[in-house]
Amino acid sequence: MKTIKAMMEHLYWADERILTALQKSETRNKDLLKLVRHVAVAERVWLSRLHGKGSGQYSLWEEAEDLSVIRSMFEENAKQYRVYMEGLDQSRLDEMLDYANQSGVLFQTSVRDILSQVVLHGQYHRGQINQALRIESAEPVQIDYITFARL
Structure with a gap:
């Protein structure tokens, strides 16, 4: 549980850092904004x-x-995820949840795997955003987990 909570805290930190880098770059790249x-x-x-x-x-x-x-969406997400994580008990991590994806296909996935997906999906795309910033000659931002863990 401690690891997942730390990974979620990293997600909030990394989201904030990437948003700040985008703001600083003053990008008008519609594809980049669509991605974030x-x-x-x-x-x-x-x-x-x-x-x-x-x-x-x-x-x-x-x-x-x-x-x-x-930015407001990310702030609200962080707030809501923090509330969710505070109420989450270790015993529920392996609980299976039923849901439909955006195309309506039904799936069943554990809470642990869903939280891992949230963390890893965001990190993947933040890497893409950093690459796009670099291509635009803007300054990418350090978002590695180890950087967060050293704070």
């Missing part, structure tokens, strides 16, 4: 599923123009 919005929405989709709710109302790949709106 995707990360925020995906976090929200999984949280909805963890709460036993549907996620069909969320669109994972919409255009985004306003980084402040995306």
Whole structure:
């Protein structure tokens, strides 16, 4: 449980760092903004599923123009995930949850694997965002877990 909680804390930290780097870059790259919005929405989709709710109302790949709106999404996600994690008991990590993906296909996945997906999915895309910042000659940001763990 301690590891998953630490990984989630890293997620909040890394999300904030990547948002700050994007803001600092003043990028207008629509694909890049669409990608960072995707990360925020995906976090929200999984949280909805963890709460036993549907996620069909969320669109994972919409255009985004306003980084402040995306930032608000990440802040709300972090707040809600913190509440969820505080109420999560070790014994529930292997509990299986039934849900439908965005295409309506039914799946069953453990809470542990869902939380791992949230963490790893975000890190994958933050790496892509950093690469895009580098291509735009903007400064990428350090988001490695070890950097977070050394704080």
